[in-house]
Every structure is written in structure tokens, then in C-alpha cells.
Amino acid sequence: MLELDELVRDFGSNRAVDQVSFRVSGNRLTGFVGGNGAGKTTTMRMIMGVLAANGGEIRWHGVPVSAADRRDFGYMPEERGLYPKQTVLSQLVYLARLRGQSTADARQHTLALLERLGLADKSAARLESLSLGNQQRVQIAAALLGSPKLLILDEPFSGLDPHAVDTMAELLREYADAGVPVLFSSHQLDLVERLCDDLVIMTAGRVVAKGTADELRHRDRPRYHLITGSPAGWARTVPGVTDVEELPDGARIELAAEAEPGPLLAEALRHGPVHAFTPLVPSIADIYREMTAA
Numbered sequence: 001m002l003e004l005d006e007l008v009r010d011f012g013s014n015r016a017v018d019q020v021s022f023r024v025s026g027n028r029l030t031g032f033v034g035g036n037g038a039g040k041t042t043t044m045r046m047i048m049g050v051l052a053a054n055g056g057e058i059r060w061h062g063v064p065v066s067a068a069d070r071r072d073f074g075y076m077p078e079e080r081g082l083y084p085k086q087t088v089l090s091q092l093v094y095l096a097r098l099r100g101q102s103t104a105d106a107r108q109h110t111l112a113l114l115e116r117l118g119l120a121d122k123s124a125a126r127l128e129s130l131s132l133g134n135q136q137r138v139q140i141a142a143a144l145l146g147s148p149k150l151l152i153l154d155e156p157f158s159g160l161d162p163h164a165v166d167t168m169a170e171l172l173r174e175y176a177d178a179g180v181p182v183l184f185s186s187h188q189l190d191l192v193e194r195l196c197d198d199l200v201i202m203t204a205g206r207v208v209a210k211g212t213a214d215e216l217r218h219r220d221r222p223r224y225h226l227i228t229g230s231p232a233g234w235a236r237t238v239p240g241v242t243d244v245e246e247l248p249d250g251a252r253i254e255l256a257a258e259a260e261p262g263p264l265l266a267e268a269l270r271h272g273p274v275h276a277f278t279p280l281v282p283s284i285a286d287i288y289r290e291m292t293a294a
């Protein structure tokens with residue numbers, strides 16, 4: 001498990017990362033979201049040791065992370081950084097060898113990864129001759145070389161077509177299932193919703209929400225959509241109801257955190273037929289908007 005404990009980073013007078021604490025656990029995909037300039041990349045760079053922290057601690061399996069630990073971390077940096085003029089295969093084999101693999105293993109592993117990422121026919125091509133999405137896939141392959149014990153991926157899905165997104169999502173799930181903690185940043189909230197087990201939301205350098213996706217979805221007061229065929233303003237008088245948004249055919253109703261929906265439904269039935277009574281669970285995008293609203 002990776003733990004960030006009160007991490008701080010300043011650029012001059014700008015505190016880009018402000019007392020950031022969260023965990024990235026094995027068997028979990030952790031989505032890292034936040035607006036432009038929220039501090040995600042800076043946090044990831046500190047995890048990788050590319051940037052020093054001004055305060056706080058990063059622990060790997062309970063002890064401060066070392067340079068040797070970081071050599072086992074797979075990293076896809078925001079600035080990408082492979083060589084445009086070199087062929088795909090030669091630079092990936094070179095990187096795998098830097099991670100300690102023999103040439104034969106490096107080649108075999110690289111070819112298997114390229115096959116998996118749909119790039120088998122591009123292995124002899126120069127990186128710069130590939131489409132942007134395919135260059136992105138090569139960057140992903142670079143992060144997965146060797147047997148990474150942790151994956152830190154800065155916007156791994158940007159620029160990928162839907163099939164590549166699915167392949168990438170499957171691949172990340174396999175790493176997580178094998179016990180590799182995965183932290184990935186993304187602005188694609190639908191994708192984060194679909195993929196992640198845990199979520200960290202940052203705004204202006206601070207973590208404003210974190211937890212399992214389910215915890216965050218059910219953190220708020222429960223809300224229900226009631227359809228009765230006529231405005232349900234009467235719901236305001238039901239014990240436990242904290243807010244009613246009347247609709248032409250019913251209402252959207254909020255209950256107090258601990259309130260049960262039974263009395264509300266019973267009262268609705270007393271007023272006439274009930275066509276629907278549905279819990280309204282916020283999406284990750286709803287939660288994100290609420291947590292990052294100025």
C-alpha cells in the first residue's frame with residue numbers, strides 16, 4: 001500500500017499541494033480527479049521522486065519510500081517523454097532492460113504487451129510516425145514494463161479511442177487484481193465512475209473528498225424520485241423529509257441522513273396510486289461538481 005501523509009509542495013508563494021493525505025491500496029483502482037491546476041500531477045511527481053516535497057511523507061508498505069522502491073514503480077508522466085525518432089520496439093526493450101530484464105525477456109515481454117495493446121504491427125515503426133492515440137498506447141506499454149509493483153498513471157486514457165479505453169481498463173483491472181495498487185488521474189468522469197474502486201478529489205491543492213466510490217455516492221442525505229401523477233407537495237409534512245422539489249407528476253424528495261423511506265412511501269400510497277419510487281444516487285460527476293464548486 002502507498003500512503004501519502006500531509007504532503008506539501010510550494011512553487012514560490014503558490015502552495016500547489018497542501019497537506020494531501022490518501023492511500024492507494026492493492027487490489028484497488030484509485031481514480032484521482034480535480035480541475036486543471038488542482039495539484040494531481042505535482043502529487044504524482046512527488047510520489048515518483050521527480051519533485052521533492054516541502055513537507056509530509058510518502059510511505060510504501062509502511063516505511064518512507066526509497067529510490068530502490070521507486071525503481072519498481074511504473075509511471076506514465078504527463079510530459080510522456082519517449083524518443084520520437086526511435087522505433088517502438090527498440091525503445092521499449094531498452095527501457096525494460098534498464099529495469100533489469102535480460103534482452104531476451106525484455107523483447108518477449110515487450111512483444112506481448114504490444115500485442116495486448118493492439119500495436120503488434122507497429123513495433124518496427126518510429127514513434128513519431130504513429131497516430132497520437134497509438135503513441136499514447138506506447139507510453140502505457142512503457143509504464144507497464146518490468147513487473148511494476150505500483151502504477152502511477154497521469155491521464156492514461158486521454159486521446160484513446162473507445163476500444164483502446166476498454167483494453168486499457170481491462171489491463172489496469174488485471175494489475176489491480178494481481179495486487180498492484182493503481183493510481184490514475186483523469187478528467188473523464190464517466191470513465192472514473194465505471195472503473196475506480198476508490199476516488200480522491202482535489203481542488204486548489206487540497207483533497208476535498210476521498211473514499212470508496214460507493215461511500216461517496218451514499219454520503220449525502222438519501223433522495224427519492226416519487227411519481228404519483230400529480231404534484232406531491234404534501235410530502236413536506238412527512239416526518240424525516242428535509243426538502244421537496246415539486247414536479248408536475250410527483251416530486252424529488254430529500255430525507256434526513258438516518259430517516260427511513262417507509263413512512264414517505266406509506267403517505268404517498270395514502271394519497272393515491274404510486275407509479276414509481278426510486279432512490280436517486282448521485283453520479284461521480286454530481287459529487288465532483290458539488291465538491292469542487294467555487
Ligand SMILES: Nc1ncnc2c1ncn2[C@@H]1O[C@H](COP(=O)(O)OP(=O)(O)OP(=O)(O)O)[C@@H](O)[C@H]1O
Nearest residue numbers: 011014016034035036037038039040041042043078
Ligand atoms: N514546475 C512548476 N513551476 C511552477 N508552478 C508549477 C510547476 N508545476 C506545477 N505548478 C503549479 O502547481 C499547481 C498544480 O499544478 P498541477 O500540474 O499539479 O495540476 P493538475 O491537477 O495536474 O492539473 P491538470 O489537470 O491541468 O494537469 C498549478 O498552479 C501549477 O501552475
